[in-house]
Amino acid sequence: MAGRLSIITGATSGVGLATAKVLAAAKSNLVLVCRNREKALPIREELMNAYGVDVDIVVSDFSRMSEVRQAAETILNQYQTIDVIINSVGLHSTRKRYNEDGIELCFAVNHLGIFLFTKLLLPRLVAQGHGRIIQVNSEGHRFSGVKLKDINFKKRIYTGLKGYGQSKTAQLLTMQVISEQLKSSHVTINACHPGAVKTAIGSNNGFLYRFFFKHVTSHFLKNPVISGQAIHYLAAAPELEGVSGRFFHLTIDELPAKHAIDPVMARKVYDLSMEMVGLNDE
Ligand SMILES: NC(=O)c1ccc[n+]([C@@H]2O[C@H](COP(=O)([O-])OP(=O)(O)OC[C@H]3O[C@@H](n4cnc5c(N)ncnc54)[C@H](OP(=O)(O)O)[C@@H]3O)[C@@H](O)[C@H]2O)c1
Structure with a gap:
């Protein structure tokens, strides 16, 4: 990785920070x-002082597609070469929440924001002839498929696991299409489950959730350093050169749930995602 440029979204906490x-x-x-x-400034200082590397900060709220576009534009303008992207x-x-465009928040941030960011940066990676993208996904994708006609949970009951599962499944499905598009390039895209690790995830939820997390769940979770090490491996291992469209549980190549590998559904979710973020492949 020495001297390469890695872009990390969600780098202020948990898996991204590790x-x-x-x-x-x-x-x-x-x-x-x-x-x-x-929140990012002291992290930048710490990393630069401890490791002597260059660290920049780009601010973007991933629930707002306009800010995702701005972030991608800033990065494309500032850097000629992008070696690794970790989302x-x-x-x-x-709780069911919406972004300012009325899109269910997990779907907007966990899937659409990352999808748009990835699609906007991809042409640079393809043009330079190399690059690895790693989508931090989750075993939680197994909790739900994608309901194309009710992405926003207007006609069905929302639960945290369903919203989370739908967003992660959408990411795995669209990854397949993107991986296919990249076939003749030297750019790869893979997803991973970063382990069950102790992070700030869910800290936006209510008192009961946080109480249970603090006194029960957290005792079973590992240090996110294992996530960082696994993602480093996925980003750098020579044996993964050319490996694309896979789902890794940490470093183990694993089969996702059936609903997350259906090629017909993958195309439909890809087309819908393109439409929702206002992109066109032509
Ligand atoms: N923890 C686990 O056991 C586990 C298991 C499976 C998968 N994952 C996946 O790992 C990834 C990272 O989660 P984590 O566990 O590390 O949680 P985390 O500690 O809460 O980190 C989430 C990161 O995302 C950022 N973020 C959240 N909403 C955002 C938004 N609208 N715009 C921009 N940034 C936003 C947070 O920023 P702030 O610092 O500003 O809040 C933070 O940097 C997620 O995709 C999660 O689904 C985690």
Whole structure:
């Protein structure tokens, strides 16, 4: 990774932060894409001082597609070469919430924001002839498929697991289409489950959730350093050159749920996602 440029979204906490530390230790220069500059500034200082790498901050709220577009544009303008993109931005919400365009928030952030960001940066990776994209997904994709006619949970009951599962499944399905599009390039896209690790995920939820997390769930979770190490492996391992469209549980190549590998559904969710973010492949 030495001297390469890695872009990390969701780099201010948990899996993204752990990954930033591992990659900086491997001497990769970094761009931390985050929604809160104040939170990112001390992280930038710490990484630059500890590892002597260049670290930039790009601010973007991934629930707002206009801000995702701005972030991608800034990165494309500032960097000629992008070696690695790690999308760790994400949330789990037990309450049904919407972004300002009326899109269910998990779908908007965990899937659409990352999808748009990836699609906007991809031409640069293809043009330069190399690059690896890693989508931080989840075993939670198994909780739900994608309901094309009710993405926004207007006609069915929302649960945190369904909203989260739908967003992660949408990411796995669209990854297949993108991977296919990249076939003749030297760019790869893979997804991973980063382990069950102790992070801030779910801290936006209510008192009961946080109480249970603090006193029960958290005792079973591992240190996110394992996520950072696994993602470093996926981003750098020579044996993964050319490997694309796969789902890794940490570093183990695993088969996703049936609903997340259906090629017909993959195309439909891809087309819908393109329409929702206002992109066109032609
Ligand atoms: N923790 C686990 O056991 C686990 C298991 C499976 C999958 N995952 C996946 O791992 C990824 C990272 O989650 P985590 O566990 O590390 O949680 P986390 O500690 O809460 O980190 C989430 C990151 O995403 C950022 N973020 C959230 N909403 C955003 C928005 N609208 N715009 C921009 N940034 C936003 C957060 O920013 P702030 O710092 O500003 O809040 C933070 O940097 C997620 O995709 C999650 O689904 C985690």
